[in-house]
Amino acid sequence: MTHRRTGTLYVVATPIGNLDDLSTRAAAILGSVARIAAEDTRHSSRLLGHLGISVPMLSLHEHNEAARVAQLTAYLAAGEDIALISDAGTPLISDPGFILVRELRALDYPVVPIPGPSALITALSAAGLPTNRFRFGGFLPAKAGARKQVLEALRESEETLVFYESPHRILHTLDTLDAVMPERPVVLARELTKTFETFLSGTPAVLRERLVSDPNQARGEFVVMIEGAQPTVDTEQQEISADTLLNALLAEGVGVKQGAALAARLLGGRKQVWYARLQAIKD
Missing domain, CATH: 3.30.950.10 (Tetrapyrrole methylase, C-terminal domain)
Structure with missing residues (x-):
């Protein structure tokens, strides 16, 4: 008994401006599929015209994506390969396609990414x-x-x-x-x-x-x-810096009392606490 091959959805990245950025693989896929699901068919027809590709297209955008799932699934079940493209760049990156890809993966249909431009x-x-x-x-x-x-x-x-x-x-x-x-x-x-x-x-x-x-x-x-915020120094790092300072003070021959006063001035806190820590290190 022979089993009919199900189709594959190709998620194809298209140029964000310069048409020469379309990969050879992406062009080959767009020319070989049975149909193309495009965010805006009028916009994408210019790219296909530039490539000399004539493939049936249907729209898939944020307002009709959920309704398109059953239709595209039927095409795939019949063995048709489909390319998914957005107006520019990689589909699903702030563009439609998430609902379709999620549903097809849940149904175990093959979904193949064709990488390329991304703004x-x-x-x-x-x-x-x-x-x-x-x-x-x-x-x-x-x-x-x-x-x-x-x-x-x-x-x-x-x-x-x-x-x-x-x-x-x-x-x-x-x-x-x-x-x-x-x-x-x-x-x-x-x-x-x-x-x-x-x-x-x-x-x-x-x-x-x-x-x-x-x-x-x-x-x-x-x-x-x-640019991200500057990293904050956590308590553990502050403790390491304090210990380094206290050891350096003692190594330079600074007395415990004077060292406690310096530590309180530089790092904050009570002199009595720094005095106790310095004395513990010295002992």
């Missing part, structure tokens, strides 16, 4: 901010109060913070950042991989002034990157 990673790679740890927050809330609440909750985070932002809200976001993290270094990346690609660095207030003085710099989609 998030592209921006971080050239921003000059720490990238060993970062926190991606997608798009900030549109309303000022909710936006401020989100940023206040992240104010003490030590990871680099990354958000996407639209041109008509970028000044509002900089205003909120200036209220919540006024001295924090910020990098704005816009028009990535396009002709007018720009990276701007500075405090929120400095960047806002730059965008207001040159409205061209406020055009295009933004990646907003904020």
Whole structure:
């Protein structure tokens, strides 16, 4: 008895600007599948036209994704391969596709990623901010109060913070950042991989002034990157620093009484406590 092969969903990353960034593998997949699920079929038809690819397309966006699951599952069950693409970059990264991929994995259909461009990673790679740890927050809330609440909750985070932002809200976001993290270094990346690609660095207030003085710099989609908070010294580290100081004082021949006074002045606390600790070390 033969079993009919089920189709595969390919999650295909597409260029965020420069069409030459599409990988050879991605182009081959787009040309070989039975149909393509695109966030905006009109937008994606330009990419397919550039590639000389003619494949049936259907829309899959935030408003119809749940309703598309059964339809796409039926195509896969019939053995059709499908490519999922967004308007730009890697699908599911602040773009539609999560509901579909989750459901297909639950049904044990093969889901294969075809990696490629991502505005998030592209921006971080050239921003000059720490990238060993970062926190991606997608798009900030549109309303000022909710936006401020989100940023206040992240104010003490030590990871680099990354958000996407639209041109008509970028000044509002900089205003909120200036209220919540006024001295924090910020990098704005816009028009990535396009002709007018720009990276701007500075405090929120400095960047806002730059965008207001040159409205061209406020055009295009933004990646907003904020340097993380400086790490706080925990109690254990403070104890280690105190012990180092106390031992150094005794090694230099400073008396217990004088050393206790110095420790209290430099580290805070009561002289009697430092006296007892110094005496214990000396003994």
